[in-house]
Amino acid sequence: MHEVQAKGILSSSNSMNTYRGCTHGCIYCDSRSRCYHIDHEFEDIEVKINAPGLLEEALRRKRKKCILGTGSMCDPYMPVENHYKITRRCLELADKYSFGFTLITKSPHCLRDLDLFKRINEKTKCVVQMTLTTYDDKLCKIIEPNVASTSERVKALKILRDNGIPTVVWFCPFLPYINDTEENIRGLLSICIEAGVKGIINFGIGFTMRDGSREYLYKNLDKNFPGLSETYRREFGGSYSCSSKNHNKLMKLFYDTCEKNNILCNNNEIFDYLHRFEEKKKEEQLSLF
Numbered sequence: 001m002h003e004v005q006a007k008g009i010l011s012s013s014n015s016m017n018t019y020r021g022c023t024h025g026c027i028y029c030d031s032r033s034r035c036y037h038i039d040h041e042f043e044d045i046e047v048k049i050n051a052p053g054l055l056e057e058a059l060r061r062k063r064k065k066c067i068l069g070t071g072s073m074c075d076p077y078m079p080v081e082n083h084y085k086i087t088r089r090c091l092e093l094a095d096k097y098s099f100g101f102t103l104i105t106k107s108p109h110c111l112r113d114l115d116l117f118k119r120i121n122e123k124t125k126c127v128v129q130m131t132l133t134t135y136d137d138k139l140c141k142i143i144e145p146n147v148a149s150t151s152e153r154v155k156a157l158k159i160l161r162d163n164g165i166p167t168v169v170w171f172c173p174f175l176p177y178i179n180d181t182e183e184n185i186r187g188l189l190s191i192c193i194e195a196g197v198k199g200i201i202n203f204g205i206g207f208t209m210r211d212g213s214r215e216y217l218y219k220n221l222d223k224n225f226p227g228l229s230e231t232y233r234r235e236f237g238g239s240y241s242c243s244s245k246n247h248n249k250l251m252k253l254f255y256d257t258c259e260k261n262n263i264l265c266n267n268n269e270i271f272d273y274l275h276r277f278e279e280k281k282k283e284e285q286l287s288l289f
Helices: 051-061 080-084 086-096 108-123 137-143 150-162 182-195 213-224 228-236 247-260 267-275 282-287
Strands: 002-004 046-048 067-070 100-105 126-132 167-171 199-201 206-208 241-243
Touching (some): 067 086, 086 100, 100 108, 126 150, 126 267, 150 167, 167 182
Parallel strands (some): 002 046, 100 126
C-alpha cells in the first residue's frame, strides 16, 4: 500500500473512492480496466490519507443534505481498512453532519460499523449493498479468491436485516459456462429472499470486458477453466458487453421471482431509492428506540 494526498474526494453525484486498487483478486474485475488510469500495481492499494478531512470540508459547504456513496470502484472494507479506518471515519462524518450513506462491498467486515449504520439510519437512510455472484462457496473462492465466501456475506445480510439496515444485492457478473445457470440463479434468489433484501440490481445475465480486465480474466480462465478462454475469444472477440446464451430464460426467472417476493428489481427504481435523501421525522426516530 502507499499513501497519497488527494485533491478532492466527492464526485458530482456525491460518491467517493477513498482507496484505489484492490486485493480481492476477482477474476472478472472491471476496475482493472486501463480506462481508469491506475498507474500503479493494482494490488498496491493507494490510500487517500486525507479523504476524511476533504469530506468534512465538503459536507460543511453543502447547502442540501444528500446520500453519500462509496465502493463503486474498490471495496471500502478491504484488509487495508482495518489499519486506516478511513471508511469508518467517513461514516462518522456522515453521522455528525446528518447525511445519508450507502456503500457497496463483498465483505462481512462491514459489520464492524454496524453502530454507525444504525445511528445514520435513525436520522435518515443508510443502505448496505452486497455483491453476490454464486451461491456455491467453492466456486466463489475460484472466481473471487481473496474475499469472503457467499455464505459469510449472507450471514452479514441477515444481521443487517435484524438491525433494521436496508440492503440491496448486486447480481453480477454472470460468466458464461461458469455461473450463468438456472441452479445458480435460483440459489442466489433463495438466499436473497431469506435475507430479506430490499432490492436486487441486475443488468442482465452476462459480463463486460475492457482492455486490462480482459487479459486478467483470460489468464485466470486458463488457470482454473482450461479451454474456456478460447471459447470466449471465439464467441465475444473484443466485445465490451458479453451476454449469456441463457439470458432470456434466466432474466424471466429473475423478474418472476422478485415480483412474487416483493423484491425491487427495476434498476431505475433501486437507484432512485439509493440516491433519495429521506430525513426521518422525530416520531420515526423515537419509534426506533
